[in-house]
Amino acid sequence: MTDLTKLTIAEAREGLKKKDYTSLELTDAFIGNIEAANKQLNAYVAVTADKARDMAKASDAKLAKGEGGALEGIPLGIKDLFATEGVHTQACSHILDGFKPAYESTVTSNLWADGAVMLGKLNMDEFAMGSSNETSYYGPVINPWRKKGSNQDLVPGGSSGGSAAAVAARMCMGATATDTGGSIRQPAAFTGTVGIKPTYGRCSRWGVVAFASSLDQAGPIAHTVRDSAILLKSMASVDAKDTTSVDVEVPDYEAAIGKSVKGLKIGIPAEYRMDGMPGDINNLWQKGIDWLKDAGAEIVDISMPHTKYALPAYYIVAPAEASSNLARYDGVRYGLRVPGKDIAEMYENTRAEGFGEEVKRRILIGTYVLSAGYYDAYYLKAQKVRTLIKRDFDLAWQNGVDAILTPATPSAAFGVADQDLHSDPVKMYLNDIFTVTVNMAGLPGISVPAGLSEDGLPLGLQLIGKPFEESTLFQVGHVIEDAAGSFEAEKWWG
Amino acid sequence: MSVDTNTVKRVAKLARIRVSDDDATRMTGELNAILGFVEQLDEVNIEGVEPLTSVVEQTMKKRADGITDGSKASDIIRNAPASEDNFFMVPKVVE
Numbered sequence: 268m269t270d271l272t273k274l275t276i277a278e279a280r281e282g283l284k285k286k287d288y289t290s291l292e293l294t295d296a297f298i299g300n301i302e303a304a305n306k307q308l309n310a311y312v313a314v315t316a317d318k319a320r321d322m323a324k325a326s327d328a329k330l331a332k333g334e335g336g337a338l339e340g341i342p343l344g345i346k347d348l349f350a351t352e353g354v355h356t357q358a359c360s361h362i363l364d365g366f367k368p369a370y371e372s373t374v375t376s377n378l379w380a381d382g383a384v385m386l387g388k389l390n391m392d393e394f395a396m397g398s399s400n401e402t403s404y405y406g407p408v409i410n411p412w413r414k415k416g417s418n419q420d421l422v423p424g425g426s427s428g429g430s431a432a433a434v435a436a437r438m439c440m441g442a443t444a445t446d447t448g449g450s451i452r453q454p455a456a457f458t459g460t461v462g463i464k465p466t467y468g469r470c471s472r473w474g475v476v477a478f479a480s481s482l483d484q485a486g487p488i489a490h491t492v493r494d495s496a497i498l499l500k501s502m503a504s505v506d507a508k509d510t511t512s513v514d515v516e517v518p519d520y521e522a523a524i525g526k527s528v529k530g531l532k533i534g535i536p537a538e539y540r541m542d543g544m545p546g547d548i549n550n551l552w553q554k555g556i557d558w559l560k561d562a563g564a565e566i567v568d569i570s571m572p573h574t575k576y577a578l579p580a581y582y583i584v585a586p587a588e589a590s591s592n593l594a595r596y597d598g599v600r601y602g603l604r605v606p607g608k609d610i611a612e613m614y615e616n617t618r619a620e621g622f623g624e625e626v627k628r629r630i631l632i633g634t635y636v637l638s639a640g641y642y643d644a645y646y647l648k649a650q651k652v653r654t655l656i657k658r659d660f661d662l663a664w665q666n667g668v669d670a671i672l673t674p675a676t677p678s679a680a681f682g683v684a685d686q687d688l689h690s691d692p693v694k695m696y697l698n699d700i701f702t703v704t705v706n707m708a709g710l711p712g713i714s715v716p717a718g719l720s721e722d723g724l725p726l727g728l729q730l731i732g733k734p735f736e737e738s739t740l741f742q743v744g745h746v747i748e749d750a751a752g753s754f755e756a757e758k759w760w761g
Numbered sequence: 762m763s764v765d766t767n768t769v770k771r772v773a774k775l776a777r778i779r780v781s782d783d784d785a786t787r788m789t790g791e792l793n794a795i796l797g798f799v800e801q802l803d804e805v806n807i808e809g810v811e812p813l814t815s816v817v818e819q820t821m822k823k824r825a826d827g828i829t830d831g832s833k834a835s836d837i838i839r840n841a842p843a844s845e846d847n848f849f850m851v852p853k854v855v856e
Contacts, residue, residue, distance in 0.1 A: 369836035467816045481816065510822045579799040590776060599849050604842035610852045619779035627778055631788065632795055634776040635764065650812035652805055657813060692791055693798045709816025734817060
């Protein structure tokens with residue numbers, strides 16, 4: 268029998284319909300992989316095997332009658348940031364110890380309504396703050412990829428590191444993830460998977476633990492562009508419970524796959540060519556340009572002069588919003604409580620013990636930039652810079668550009684506990700240099716695996732689109748995928 | 762702009778996070794690295810630029826001001842570290 272965990276979602280969808288196998292068989296195959304691999308990779312923080320089997324049986328009953336939704340019987344992993352009723356939901360923080368919500372996030376509700384099966388909750392950086400999955404209370408996730416001839420542990424990127432590693436190591440068919448500054452696209456690039464952050468407002472944020480509300484957006488990580496299109500179609504919706512979700516029809520994203528890119532205008536922004544960028548990344552970018560040119564797209568040079576200011580502005584806006592959102596964790600309504608001599612000391616002790624170092628750092632930065640007398644100098648200025656960043660993109664669209672091609676990350680995956688990166692918080696932040704502009708402008712962005720580094724590690728290319736033009740990203744992303752082929756880590760685990 | 766250790770302690774107090782003297786000293790360096798990084802924004806001419814308040818242009822959705830949810834006190838206190846009779850329990854705040 269074929270290894271069911273090697274199937275794409277699109278293939279499994281057909282196989283389940285034709286009754287080549289059942290959802291229970293498919294689900295059991297993934298549970299087997301999780302049990303074999305999780306000790307080494309640490310991708311899951313909670314495995315819901317019984318629930319998964321129950322959901323799979325229910326799907327099989329529907330499939331037997333020729334019924335079922337778009338994801339009927341497809342086993343998925345869920346990032347720990349999404350509220351799942353009665354199941355571990357802690358944003359991988361100590362401060363949410365034992366939290367099991369009495370409600371379900373809108374995104375996961377949509378997935379279950381379409382028939383998907385939940386395998387468990389995936390590891391992530393604490394409160395989605397990090398680029399290496401090392402800030403998780405549950406310890407780092409290990410990337411299934413290793414350098415050629417090396418057995419050094421590498422990070423899978425972050426914050427959706429568990430999601431990306433679980434997909435890459437065949438511990439789920441696809442996963443939910445979230446992206447505030449690059450948290451879907453950077454881990455996708457580091458693991459040879461596809462990740463899309465849709466337009467702000469495309470997916471409801473209801474039931475997603477809040478980090479920076481004006482930037483946070485949910486999206487999928489999957490093996491192929493088609494699979495990510497299938498997942499996003501189910502995840503996206505307008506929602507009365509999130510006033511920032513947008514009432515625009517969710518198109519059939521799959522219909523865009525295989526469409527010619529002939530005549531599409533692809534912008535290449537000069538400002539993304541950074542000093543000291545590794546040759547690997549430059550070569551990959553050039554390959555991407557050549558592939559799209561060969562496929563009939565028109566390549567145009569564009570300029571986005573405010574690119575370099577996106578990351579510094581982000582490190583004002585995101586911590587400011589985080590400091591406000593995370594004020595709710597006070598030891599009163601949920602999670603951890605550490606006693607003190609009075610209520611103020613109880614708050615202070617709880618938050619000191621409950622939050623990790625990176626989260627504290629961002630809360631302090633956020634509190635400082637919002638404190639009396641500094642609002643105009645920091646937050647207001649950053650929001651003005653954000654307008655300029657968005658204007659750079661608007662100008663490109665006005666000049667007829669359909670999508671923008673850039674590298675996804677400035678490097679391939681790095682080592683766990685990298686001394687250099689941990690010596691200065693800003694060095695870690697630079698991982699998001701190519702992805703963060705997209706969040707600041709609220710645009711959709713996809714990372715597609717496009718090649719390997721000299722060391723044999725996966726690298727991704729990013730495509731940025733106009734608001735609600737995710738279809739264009741799937742269309743162009745598929746051309747890159749077709750040209751680049753797919754990438755699978757050589758199995759050393761499990 | 763940069764912060765000193767006393768400022769870090771004051772901000773930590775505002776954020777209700779207990780920090781030791783050692784924590785505060787270490788954090789001062791880290792916060793200054795970040796504040797130094799964001800200083801680049803001083804190069805940008807923001808004269809006459811409106812702050813971005815919404816990335817997607819749309820009018821704020823409104824609904825009728827009516828009760829749409831409720832009667833689930835036990836759900837709400839379900840995860841509380843301490844509760845009694847559907848109330849959250851906290852250390853005494855009024856003498």
